[in-house]
Amino acid sequence: MEIRQAEINDAVMILNYLNIVGGQTDNLLFGAEGLEITVSEEETIIAAIQQSLKSCMLIAIDEDKVVGIGNILENRRKRISHHVRLAISVDKRYWGKGVSQSLMNGLISFAKEKHVEIISLEVFEDNIRARKLYEKYGFEEIGYFKNYAKINGEYKHAVLMNLYLNKDEN
Ligand SMILES: CC(C)(COP(=O)(O)OP(=O)(O)OC[C@H]1O[C@@H](n2cnc3c(N)ncnc32)[C@H](O)[C@@H]1OP(=O)(O)O)[C@@H](O)C(=O)NCCC(=O)NCCS
Numbered sequence: 001m002e003i004r005q006a007e008i009n010d011a012v013m014i015l016n017y018l019n020i021v022g023g024q025t026d027n028l029l030f031g032a033e034g035l036e037i038t039v040s041e042e043e044t045i046i047a048a049i050q051q052s053l054k055s056c057m058l059i060a061i062d063e064d065k066v067v068g069i070g071n072i073l074e075n076r077r078k079r080i081s082h083h084v085r086l087a088i089s090v091d092k093r094y095w096g097k098g099v100s101q102s103l104m105n106g107l108i109s110f111a112k113e114k115h116v117e118i119i120s121l122e123v124f125e126d127n128i129r130a131r132k133l134y135e136k137y138g139f140e141e142i143g144y145f146k147n148y149a150k151i152n153g154e155y156k157h158a159v160l161m162n163l164y165l166n167k168d169e170n
Pocket of ligand 1 (some may be wrong): 025027089094096098099101122124127129132133136
């Protein structure tokens with residue numbers, strides 16, 4: 001398995017992956033419909049990430065297919081640009097095989113290299129697997145977002161988590 005930065009040419013396989021993973025879990029912000037964007041829109045997103053100083057998209061590849069994606073997205077407003085947002089997903093057939101660890105290690109190393117101070121994320125309250133993963137990497141709960149998502153009319157609550165990378169300095 002290979003972990004690398006997404007390139008513009010990867011847009012088609014990334015969209016295919018997102019359709020698959022969206023249909024496998026209710027824990028993402030989209031379902032089997034995927035992101036409902038065109039290949040050219042996905043190419044634009046990848047290009048924007050490549051050009052942004054503190055953003056990155058890592059893809060895990062096995063047998064020429066994307067099996068996991070992890071993103072770090074920068075906050076462009078200057079006063080909150082010391083923190084970034086993290087998102088991760090792995091194809092269900094690859095859960096429990098270390099793909100999430102490889103992606104998390106890559107994302108956190110990237111953030112440290114860019115002198116990011118805080119990585120933040122939202123995770124559905126009942127997504128125990130993801131919450132355990134984040135806790136393992138030192139993320140701490142900083143809040144609760146009631147009615148964060150609405151799936152087929154049903155609300156899902158989220159836990160807000162932060163990883164403080166410069167803890168010793170505080
Ligand atoms: C969250 C996700 C990326 C984790 O990837 P994964 O390959 O399943 O990760 P792991 O197998 O390392 O499991 C993560 C941790 O969950 C815990 N875990 C594993 N199986 C579990 C289970 N059946 N029940 C509860 N916790 C479990 C363990 O603590 C594990 O870490 P450890 O075994 O090293 O102690 C993956 O499950 C996924 O893509 N889910 C759907 C999308 C998603 O939820 N993304 C996050 C949105 S915020």
